[in-house]
Amino acid sequence: MTQLASKVESSKGSRPRLSDTLPDSTLLGWLHSMQLIREFETRCMQAYQGTKIGGFCHIYSGQEACAVGTIGCTNNDDPVILAYRDHGHALARGMSPRACMAEMFGKAAGCAKGKGGSMHMFDKPNSLYGGHGIVGAQTPLGAGLAFATRYEWEVLGTGTKKVTLCYLGDGAIDQGAFHEALNLASLYSLPVIYVIENNGYSMGTAIHRHSANSKRLTMRGEAYGITSIEIDGFDIRNVYDQFKPLVDECRDSQRPAFVDFKTYRYQGHSMSDPQKYRTKEEVDEWKQRDSIAALVSHLLHDRRCLTEAQWKAMQDEIAEVVRDSVEFAENAPVPEVGAELYSDVLVNPQPNMSPAGEYIHGAKNPLL
Amino acid sequence: MPEMNLVQAINHALAFEMERDDRVVVLGEDVGLNGGVFRVTEGLQARFGAERVVDTPLAESGIMGSAIGLAMAGMRPVPEIQFEGFLGPAYDQLVNHAARYRSRSRGAITIPMTVRVPVGGGIHAPELHSDSPEAIYAHHPGLKVVMPSTPSDAKGLLLAAIRDPDPVVYFEPKRVYRSFKEDVPEGDFEIEIGKAKVVSEGADVTVVTWGATVFQCLAAMDAMPEDVSVELIDLRSIYPWDMDCVIESVRKTGRCVVVHEAPKTCGFGAEVSSTIQEHCFLNLHAPVQRVTGFDTVMPYYKLELEYLPESPRIKGAVEQVLAY
Ligand SMILES: Cc1ncc(C[n+]2csc(CCOP(=O)(O)OP(=O)(O)O)c2C)c(N)n1
Ligand SMILES: [Mg+2]
Numbered sequence: 001m002t003q004l005a006s007k008v009e010s011s012k013g014s015r016p017r018l019s020d021t022l023p024d025s026t027l028l029g030w031l032h033s034m035q036l037i038r039e040f041e042t043r044c045m046q047a048y049q050g051t052k053i054g055g056f057c058h059i060y061s062g063q064e065a066c067a068v069g070t071i072g073c074t075n076n077d078d079p080v081i082l083a084y085r086d087h088g089h090a091l092a093r094g095m096s097p098r099a100c101m102a103e104m105f106g107k108a109a110g111c112a113k114g115k116g117g118s119m120h121m122f123d124k125p126n127s128l129y130g131g132h133g134i135v136g137a138q139t140p141l142g143a144g145l146a147f148a149t150r151y152e153w154e155v156l157g158t159g160t161k162k163v164t165l166c167y168l169g170d171g172a173i174d175q176g177a178f179h180e181a182l183n184l185a186s187l188y189s190l191p192v193i194y195v196i197e198n199n200g201y202s203m204g205t206a207i208h209r210h211s212a213n214s215k216r217l218t219m220r221g222e223a224y225g226i227t228s229i230e231i232d233g234f235d236i237r238n239v240y241d242q243f244k245p246l247v248d249e250c251r252d253s254q255r256p257a258f259v260d261f262k263t264y265r266y267q268g269h270s271m272s273d274p275q276k277y278r279t280k281e282e283v284d285e286w287k288q289r290d291s292i293a294a295l296v297s298h299l300l301h302d303r304r305c306l307t308e309a310q311w312k313a314m315q316d317e318i319a320e321v322v323r324d325s326v327e328f329a330e331n332a333p334v335p336e337v338g339a340e341l342y343s344d345v346l347v348n349p350q351p352n353m354s355p356a357g358e359y360i361h362g363a364k365n366p367l368l
Numbered sequence: 369m370p371e372m373n374l375v376q377a378i379n380h381a382l383a384f385e386m387e388r389d390d391r392v393v394v395l396g397e398d399v400g401l402n403g404g405v406f407r408v409t410e411g412l413q414a415r416f417g418a419e420r421v422v423d424t425p426l427a428e429s430g431i432m433g434s435a436i437g438l439a440m441a442g443m444r445p446v447p448e449i450q451f452e453g454f455l456g457p458a459y460d461q462l463v464n465h466a467a468r469y470r471s472r473s474r475g476a477i478t479i480p481m482t483v484r485v486p487v488g489g490g491i492h493a494p495e496l497h498s499d500s501p502e503a504i505y506a507h508h509p510g511l512k513v514v515m516p517s518t519p520s521d522a523k524g525l526l527l528a529a530i531r532d533p534d535p536v537v538y539f540e541p542k543r544v545y546r547s548f549k550e551d552v553p554e555g556d557f558e559i560e561i562g563k564a565k566v567v568s569e570g571a572d573v574t575v576v577t578w579g580a581t582v583f584q585c586l587a588a589m590d591a592m593p594e595d596v597s598v599e600l601i602d603l604r605s606i607y608p609w610d611m612d613c614v615i616e617s618v619r620k621t622g623r624c625v626v627v628h629e630a631p632k633t634c635g636f637g638a639e640v641s642s643t644i645q646e647h648c649f650l651n652l653h654a655p656v657q658r659v660t661g662f663d664t665v666m667p668y669y670k671l672e673l674e675y676l677p678e679s680p681r682i683k684g685a686v687e688q689v690l691a692y
Contacts, residue, residue, distance in 0.1 A: 054492035054669035106670035117494045117668040133496045134456060135426055174425035175457065202426050204402035210425045277401060334670045341671050345664045 019237040024305035034064040034292050037088040039322045048271050053104045055117045060088035062266035065291035067092040069239030073247045079127045079145040079164040081138045086131030090121035093128045101325035107332035114335045136175030142166025143184045146192035163251045164192040171202025185256035186224040193257045199265045204277040221258025233261030369551035377519035377552050381526040395422040396448030405450045432458035436466050439481040448484045453496025466535040467510030482529040482536045490543035492669035500630035505537045506607035513606040515539040517582040519552045524559030543580035564610035570599035573623040578603040581627045587679035615647045622653040623689045632660040654692030657685045
């Protein structure tokens with residue numbers, strides 16, 4: 001068994017679990033959300049292989065318990081800001097699968113008007129501040145979002161106490177910007193939780209090869225005086241048990257936190273990854289602890305709030321939702337060149353922008 | 369002479385120089401075990417060892433800064449930044465330090481570093497993975513900037529860059545990486561930084577470009593009537609750039625179109641065009657035209673070809689200056 005897998009293998013304690021106090025409907029909701037992500041990602045891979053999706057496509061399969069579990073501990077107006085592996089979180093936050101898939105397909109109905117693609121999952125009404133193609137760039141922004149919510153609550157008196165979730169991978173923890181962000185967050189006492197989805201790899205580089213003292217990442221948060229814990233991110237009930245009290249505490253104290261979530265991605269880094277850096281056995285080991293299968297088993301056998309037939313029906317219903325999103329994306333129009341290629345850069349139209357304003361008004365530039 | 373594509377030629381040149389000079393080290397994200405995102409450094413770690421082909425953390429500022437330190441101490445570092453957009457986090461180190469060390473130390477300390485950076489669009493990648501920031505780096509005194517468009521030029525310019533006593537930003541047009549092969553000279557040869565190449569001689573109009581758009585210009589020329597005689601210049605070096613070659617050509621043709629992928633405003637075409645009016649004013653039969661990307665963020669792939677200066681737009685501009 002790999003180091004990571006054995007380390008987080010079982011965190012079953014004897015104390016009653018916080019998640020046991022939740023109603024069945026909440027856990028069924030988690031299952032629905034995780035399965036939606038899994039299905040969505042599977043269809044994305046197919047669409048990518050069928051050249052319907054271009055550019056980059058970073059599949060989240062395997063890590064579902066992180067996004068669904070952590071977002072499940074927040075309110076919908078708590079800001080969320082993401083790294084680039086972002087479709088899963090967007091769906092967990094409530095983005096319409098149609099808008100999400102249309103973005104992947106580069107269609108005008110996408111959440112970023114089809115002009116961004118896989119790394120551009122923005123959903124302002126759901127307080128989702130998007131994916132970030134520059135690894136680590138989002139981490140100081142997370143501090144800024146938390147600064148703003150605290151300011152609204154404390155200074156303007158217009159808001160409630162909020163907590164910002166800022167996601168990043170284990171690769172991103174090496175970026176200088178992240179260390180600046182941690183210092184700011186602690187110094188100014190900002191209610192931001194850095195959710196490190198530690199899947200053991202930064203592209204093709206294993207964590208012990210890319211990060212110093214990699215078995216004790218929490219020391220990095222502690223060095224800045226930030227509450228820092230490790231969580232087995234592969235078991236959604238465990239995620240809730242440990243993360244919910246932390247969110248509550250951060251909300252209450254308006255302080256930052258740092259969480260090292262042990263997790264694993266099943267697919268390659270992107271769609272063109274020969275995965276020479278890991279073995280099939282390692283992947284299979286993690287798959288044996290699959291977060292969705294584990295939750296299904298719990299709901300079937302322990303909680304007994306789900307039957308095999310109901311689980312099958314849920315899977316079918318989700319497959320239909322995702323199939324519908326693909327069909328919607330396929331049929332949606334591409335962004336209109338005249339209007340969309342030049343818009344959204346600054347408040348439009350800008351008279352001296354190249355090409356000159358005629359474009360925006362639809363006239364043809366003689367050079368085009 | 370072996371046939372190689374751009375990726376193979378760069379790999380070959382790196383190996384050649386590492387063999388020749390053991391102060392040459394390669395460092396970057398996934399350059400070792402994985403052979404780089406575009407597999408440009410494939411096999412180098414196995415051949416030269418992990419001390420010379422170094423996998424780094426995801427930390428561009430650290431990569432660039434430590435490469436500068438290596439260079440200050442007399443090494444010949446060749447850091448790789450995976451995509452041009454990721455120069456962002458390394459920008460401070462590159463422009464505030466690498467570019468200015470010679471000046472700041474009044475010549476006592478130099479930075480013989482070659483930063484390899486894939487550049488440009490046309491591979492269906494999104495923003496930050498498709499941009500063309502060559503003018504930004506050309507704007508900083510103390511940096512050299514090159515962008516080869518062919519495998520042979522890639523080898524010759526890379527050897528010249530690594531041996532250069534000053535920092536060179538070596539942009540590799542992604543769109544060309546595997547698009548074609550050609551015979552690449554074996555053994556040692558350099559292409560002087562700052563020398564353009566006349567790709568085809570002509571009498572009626574000069575087209576100046578660099579990087580992947582060389583091939584869009586060639587396609588535009590193919591689509592034009594036989595009697596239109598175009599002189600195509602591949603700048604190859606953005607800074608220093610071969611003014612003499614361009615000036616001489618425009619004095620002959622009296623017309624010029626500059627083509628690049630970067631946005632028009634403050635793109636390097638502005639520099640070329642301005643230099644032409646300074647030196648060729650009385651020779652010009654038409655205003656210099658620019659065919660470029662737009663002042664907008666590189667869009668996702670469905671609109672990519674609308675953004676990039678593809679051959680129909682280039683052809684249109686050439687016709688326009690001819691008809692002026
Ligand atoms: C500044 C910057 N450098 C490099 C990259 C290329 N890159 C994209 S993802 C990635 C690895 C990130 O690993 P991690 O943070 O662990 O996230 P994961 O892929 O595991 O979700 C790299 C090197 C980038 N997008 N931005
Ligand atoms: Mg990772």
